[in-house]
Amino acid sequence: MKIIAIFASGNGTNAQRIMEYFSGSSQIKISLILSNKNDAYVLERAKNFKIESCVFDKSAFYESNKIIDILSDHNIDLIVLAGFLWLIPISLINKYKDKIINIHPALLPKYGGKGMYGMRVHQAVLEAKEKESGISIHYVNEFYDDGKIVFQSKCKVYPSDSPETLAERIHKLEHKHFAPVIEKLLMGKL
Numbered sequence: 001m002k003i004i005a006i007f008a009s010g011n012g013t014n015a016q017r018i019m020e021y022f023s024g025s026s027q028i029k030i031s032l033i034l035s036n037k038n039d040a041y042v043l044e045r046a047k048n049f050k051i052e053s054c055v056f057d058k059s060a061f062y063e064s065n066k067i068i069d070i071l072s073d074h075n076i077d078l079i080v081l082a083g084f085l086w087l088i089p090i091s092l093i094n095k096y097k098d099k100i101i102n103i104h105p106a107l108l109p110k111y112g113g114k115g116m117y118g119m120r121v122h123q124a125v126l127e128a129k130e131k132e133s134g135i136s137i138h139y140v141n142e143f144y145d146d147g148k149i150v151f152q153s154k155c156k157v158y159p160s161d162s163p164e165t166l167a168e169r170i171h172k173l174e175h176k177h178f179a180p181v182i183e184k185l186l187m188g189k190l
């Protein structure tokens with residue numbers, strides 16, 4: 001059995017999709033949802049799936065071993081960042097080398113980096129009059145949105161798009177691809 005922990009800061013629609021996708025699996029299990037926000041809706045979603053959750057603050061994340069200890073207790077094989085907005089500390093990256101992945105709502109290396117998340121990304125894509133955007137799933141290193149890309153998928157950007165309509169199109173792509181990509185990674189097929 002391969003065991004996943006998901007980090008999320010907000011709504012958690014990607015986390016929801018991943019929990020649904022693996023809910024009947026005998027090979028892959030989500031055993032922990034972690035969040036830096038105690039009112040993040042993803043925590044409700046975890047409760048609905050009867051998955052344990054954990055909320056932490058900055059000092060626990062950056063100045064203690066609390067998170068590493070919790071992950072070790074759960075024998076985590078893969079850490080999935082699904083809308084998690086804090087930089088991952090180097091201690092965690094070293095401990096989980098090539099075992100942390102992130103999803104980003106644009107075609108990296110464009111439109112990534114510090115401060116580039118959620119609507120801000122779509123706003124920037126529209127301001128640059130891009131004709132296409134998409135999603136990137138990548139390994140996480142000590143920089144924002146910088147690790148090796150494992151998967152990308154594209155969609156069109158229309159002149160009539162608002163950040164909201166583009167976000168919706170991107171979310172659909174994320175929901176379609178993220179869980180199958182995780183499955184392939186864990187099964188050694190990617």
Ligand code: GAR
Pocket residue numbers: 008010011012013014015082083084085103104105116117118121145171174
């Ligand atoms: C997703 O679109 C994800 O790509 C983005 O946050 C959203 C979370 O949505 N992540 C970033 O922008 C990271 N730089 P969700 O909470 O509905 O899953």
